[in-house]
Amino acid sequence: xxxxxxxxxxxxxxxxxxxxxxxxxxxxxxxxxxxxxxxxxxxxxxxxxxxxxxxxxxxxxxxxxxxxxxxxxxxxxxxxxxxxxxxxxxxxxxxxxxxxxxxxxxxxxxxxxxxxxxxxxxxxxxxxxxxxxxxxxxxxxxxxxxxxxxxxxxxxxxxxxxxxxxxxxxxxxxxxxxxxxxxxxxxxxxxxxxxxxxxxxxxxxxxxxxxxxxxxxxxxxxxxxxxxxxxxxxxxxxxxxxxxxxxxxxxxxxxxxxxxxxxxxxx
Amino acid sequence: xxxxxxxxxxxxxxxxxxxxxxxxxxxxxxxxxxxxxxxxxxxxxxxxxxxxxxxxxxxxxxxxxxxxxxxxxxxxxxxxxxxxxxxxxxxxxxxxxxxxxxxxxxxxxxxxxxxxxxxxxxxxxxxxxxxxxxxxxxxxxxxxxxxxxxxxxxxxxxxxxxxxxxxxxxxxxxxxxxxxxxxxxxxxxxxxxxxxxxxxxxxxxxxxxxxxxxxxxxxxxxxxxxxxxxxxxxxxxxxxxxxxxxxxxxxxxxxxxxxxxxxxxxxxxxxxxxxxxxxxxxxxxxxxxxxx
Amino acid sequence: xxxxxxxxxxxxxxxxxxxxxxxxxxxxxxxxxxxxxxxxxxxxxxxxxxxxxxxxxxxxxxxxxxxxxxxxxxxxxxxxxxxxxxxxxxxxxxxxxxxxxxxxxxxxxxxxxxxxxxxxxxxxxxxxxxxxxxxxxxxxxxxxxxxxxxxxxxxxxxxxxxxxxxxxxxxxxxxxxxxxxxxxxxxxxxxxxxxxxxxxxxxxxxxxxxxxxxxxxxxxxxxxxxxxxxxxxxxxxxxxxxxxxxxxxxxxxxxxxxxxxxxxxxxxxxxxxxxxxxxxxxxxxxxxxxxxxxxxxxxxxxxxxxxxxxxxxxxxxxxxxxxxx
Numbered sequence: 001x002x003x004x005x006x007x008x009x010x011x012x013x014x015x016x017x018x019x020x021x022x023x024x025x026x027x028x029x030x031x032x033x034x035x036x037x038x039x040x041x042x043x044x045x046x047x048x049x050x051x052x053x054x055x056x057x058x059x060x061x062x063x064x065x066x067x068x069x070x071x072x073x074x075x076x077x078x079x080x081x082x083x084x085x086x087x088x089x090x091x092x093x094x095x096x097x098x099x100x101x102x103x104x105x106x107x108x109x110x111x112x113x114x115x116x117x118x119x120x121x122x123x124x125x126x127x128x129x130x131x132x133x134x135x136x137x138x139x140x141x142x143x144x145x146x147x148x149x150x151x152x153x154x155x156x157x158x159x160x161x162x163x164x165x166x167x168x169x170x171x172x173x174x175x176x177x178x179x180x181x182x183x184x185x186x187x188x189x190x191x192x193x194x195x196x197x198x199x200x201x202x203x204x205x206x207x208x209x210x211x212x213x214x215x216x217x218x219x220x221x222x223x224x225x226x227x228x229x230x231x232x233x234x235x236x237x238x239x240x241x242x243x244x245x246x247x248x249x250x251x252x253x254x255x256x257x258x259x260x261x262x263x264x265x266x267x
Numbered sequence: 268x269x270x271x272x273x274x275x276x277x278x279x280x281x282x283x284x285x286x287x288x289x290x291x292x293x294x295x296x297x298x299x300x301x302x303x304x305x306x307x308x309x310x311x312x313x314x315x316x317x318x319x320x321x322x323x324x325x326x327x328x329x330x331x332x333x334x335x336x337x338x339x340x341x342x343x344x345x346x347x348x349x350x351x352x353x354x355x356x357x358x359x360x361x362x363x364x365x366x367x368x369x370x371x372x373x374x375x376x377x378x379x380x381x382x383x384x385x386x387x388x389x390x391x392x393x394x395x396x397x398x399x400x401x402x403x404x405x406x407x408x409x410x411x412x413x414x415x416x417x418x419x420x421x422x423x424x425x426x427x428x429x430x431x432x433x434x435x436x437x438x439x440x441x442x443x444x445x446x447x448x449x450x451x452x453x454x455x456x457x458x459x460x461x462x463x464x465x466x467x468x469x470x471x472x473x474x475x476x477x478x479x480x481x482x483x484x485x486x487x488x489x490x491x492x493x494x495x496x497x498x499x500x501x502x503x504x505x506x507x508x509x510x511x512x513x514x515x516x517x518x519x520x521x522x523x524x525x526x527x528x529x530x531x532x533x534x535x536x537x538x539x540x541x542x543x544x545x546x547x548x549x550x551x552x553x554x555x556x557x558x559x
Numbered sequence: 560x561x562x563x564x565x566x567x568x569x570x571x572x573x574x575x576x577x578x579x580x581x582x583x584x585x586x587x588x589x590x591x592x593x594x595x596x597x598x599x600x601x602x603x604x605x606x607x608x609x610x611x612x613x614x615x616x617x618x619x620x621x622x623x624x625x626x627x628x629x630x631x632x633x634x635x636x637x638x639x640x641x642x643x644x645x646x647x648x649x650x651x652x653x654x655x656x657x658x659x660x661x662x663x664x665x666x667x668x669x670x671x672x673x674x675x676x677x678x679x680x681x682x683x684x685x686x687x688x689x690x691x692x693x694x695x696x697x698x699x700x701x702x703x704x705x706x707x708x709x710x711x712x713x714x715x716x717x718x719x720x721x722x723x724x725x726x727x728x729x730x731x732x733x734x735x736x737x738x739x740x741x742x743x744x745x746x747x748x749x750x751x752x753x754x755x756x757x758x759x760x761x762x763x764x765x766x767x768x769x770x771x772x773x774x775x776x777x778x779x780x781x782x783x784x785x786x787x788x789x790x791x792x793x794x795x796x797x798x799x800x801x802x803x804x805x806x807x808x809x810x811x812x813x814x815x816x817x818x819x820x821x822x823x824x825x826x827x828x829x830x831x832x833x834x835x836x837x838x839x840x841x842x843x844x845x846x847x848x849x850x851x852x853x854x855x856x857x858x859x860x861x862x863x864x865x866x867x868x869x870x871x872x873x874x875x876x877x878x879x880x881x882x883x884x
Binding site for chain 1: 575671687688778781782784785786787788789790792795799800804807875877878879880
């Protein structure tokens with residue numbers, strides 16, 4: 001692999017408790033190449049979301065990223081960024097789609113305003129410029145730009161998640177982290193959204209860190225996959241290898257718990 | 268209970284309440300004076316004879332505040348229990364039964380919530396006339412259950428959806444048994460919060476009603492002490508001990524109860540807890556063992 | 560809109576309930592209700608006035624429902640009878656005059672403590688676990704747990720009597736004529752300081768705690784985390800994402816708090832001898848002036864309902880999800 005876009009090395013994260021600490025992520029290392037889709041799979045509580053949060057440094061106390069951990073994006077150490085650099089880094093370089101489609105948008109602000117605050121903060125756009133960009137982004141995800149003055153509750157769950165994706169892409173980030181982006185949606189909408197992301201990715205060239213507990217979905221969507229268990233990355237390989245020749249016992253167990261898989265790789 | 272004892276706020280709160288309770292029970296051992304009768308000259312400043320001075324009619328303030336604690340605690344816990352009982356029963360029944368029952372109970376609950384409580388109590392107490400502590404506890408129980416009923420109902424609605432309730436229904440369990448043995452144990456934290464809040468409310472309200480002259484003036488209680496002191500213009504004539512003593516007693520009890528209240532809140536809602544993990548976290552960051 | 564109309568209908572029912580309590584209470588007490596209600600009138604009231612008063616309160620010959628309708632009739636035509644203590648003043652004018660002072664005192668204190676308390680709660684939640692949070696939370700516990708009577712008396716003792724910084728009673732210098740002059744208004748402000756400080760102390764803790772808890776519950780929401788991930792400034796995330804949403808439950812808890820605020824304000828007025836409803840009521844209780852005591856329940860209920868309606872309207876304005884409904 002040539003120069004990776006994201007390189008996570010020896011990442012260890014604890015949740016500090018009153019007396020003892022809980023190790024959520026234990027010495028995890030992996031790389032994501034430019035334009036690649038990398039998947040992290042594992043059951044809930046295995047630490048995959050904790051990794052996602054760490055990449056944009058979204059953790060709050062009592063979470064603690066242990067010394068010795070490294071998160072490099074384009075060879076720059078994310079953990080060393082000062083507050084101004086961090087503010088500029090977030091969303092511009094790494095954008096994120098969160099677990100619940102229903103809750104990622106602020107219920108009391110218009111959709112337009114939630115685009116505008118990103119465009120203003122990072123690009124210093126005026127309201128008129130931002131509106132133009134918003135319309136462009138909404139069209140990209142098949143939402144009528146006339147609806148930008150609506151509130152989030154006026155959209156369906158699938159539409160809301162498409163809006164979030166549009167906000168994600170508004171600054172042209174190098175990487176999009178997707179933390180269970182489709183869990184709350186029904187299967188048809190789920191597929192439609194993933195297809196859309198895939199098209200956009202081919203067009204715009206960003207990398208994706210894709211996180212889910214749904215291994216079947218992951219194999220269709222990802223280039224490479226890492227399997228997590230109890231905070232450790234127990235296996236990583238190409239999607240095909242994970243599917244056809246799983247090495248680790250846990251990966252085999254995960255497959256055994258699935259009904260047989262239909263449908264091939266997502267085009 | 269164990270988690271309660273590990274919480275610092277709860278410990279301090281319990282210690283305060285226990286202290287007051289012990290003082291109240293041991294009152295006859297701590298003072299030789301009868302709280303109801305004249306035991307010295309009027310408005311004497313604190314001295315060896317009367318450690319907290321005397322009232323305008325020469326009663327011993329220390330004796331009155333000790334015996335008064337009995338009244339405050341009994342009315343507080345008695346009325347608190349009553350308020351919680353009514354609120355819990357109505358809340359669970361409304362939440363579990365749903366339909367018409369729920370509509371009727373909720374309508375009354377919301378109605379009681381918008382009729383201001385103190386003015387209502389004033390009217391009731393005024394017509395009853397010189398309400399004794401027991402009567403005050405009863406009318407508090409009758410008028411102040413609405414908040415508890417509302418929160419218990421809300422909690423019941425979410426517990427009702429749980430599988431163990433569904434399975435009890437499938438097995439043909441009687442409704443009252445489901446409410447008593449399936450729902451109630453699962454809304455117990457709300458009931459606890461309701462109880463402590465109601466006790467605080469009852470103590471404050473009883474003192475307020477008596478301070479406004481609606482209590483039975485013969486009862487020995489902190490509210491009546493305030494009423495008598497206010498009528499005797501204790502502050503204007505410089506007899507601060509007559510008024511500050513019951514003030515501090517009430518404040519002390521109030522703080523004890525509130526600390527307990529916040530502790531229970533924190534235990535029921537772990538997100539509110541701060542605990543010493545944040546202290547440990549800062550220490551680790553300072554020592555360079557990690558960052559965010 | 561439909562939501563607000565439903566609320567209005569409900570408020571009418573609640574007001575009716577308060578009136579019904581007033582009607583039945585004397586009739587449920589042992590003994591003769593007329594004797595009970597007007598015992599304090601003694602020989603001071605001319606007989607024809609007493610007759611008029613009886614009529615107002617529905618003591619007419621005839622079945623109970625007829626008496627009830629008579630009473631409701633007088634209430635809805637704005638006739639609450641006459642005060643016995645301040646005879647021949649009508650209850651409405653005795654209470655109406657006092658209500659203005661109460662509303663000024665209570666309204667100002669509510670607004671000040673709501674803004675200040677909410678702000679403290681937002682900051683405390685945002686700096687969770689910091690020294691600021693600990694100090695604010697602990698002080699809020701102390702402030703909320705001390706009864707209004709006690710706070711008033713201690714404030715009066717310390718600042719009124721011991722330090723003698725502020726007057727100990729009345730709403731203004733009694734030697735001044737009420738007028739819109741600078742002198743009178745500044746006298747009102749000066750006299751208002753202690754009751755205002757007391758009420759704010761009593762109220763602020765509740766707002767702080769509610770807002771802090773609401774904020775903390777919200778800080779884990781995805782839209783807050785997403786706002787941070789967007790690289791927005793802390794200030795913007797705190798105010799427009801967290802506080803803006805945490806304000807909704809805070810505003811609805813304000814509706815329930817209004818009753819407590821009213822109660823606190825009554826007591827404070829008694830302690831500071833402030834000419835508001837609380838004081839009038841205290842005098843009425845001492846004199847067993849039942850028409851005034853009953854009238855205050857109606858006026859307080861009406862005040863509470865209006866305040867609730869204002870809260871409803873602001874809730875609808877604050878939450879776009881309700882506007883469509």
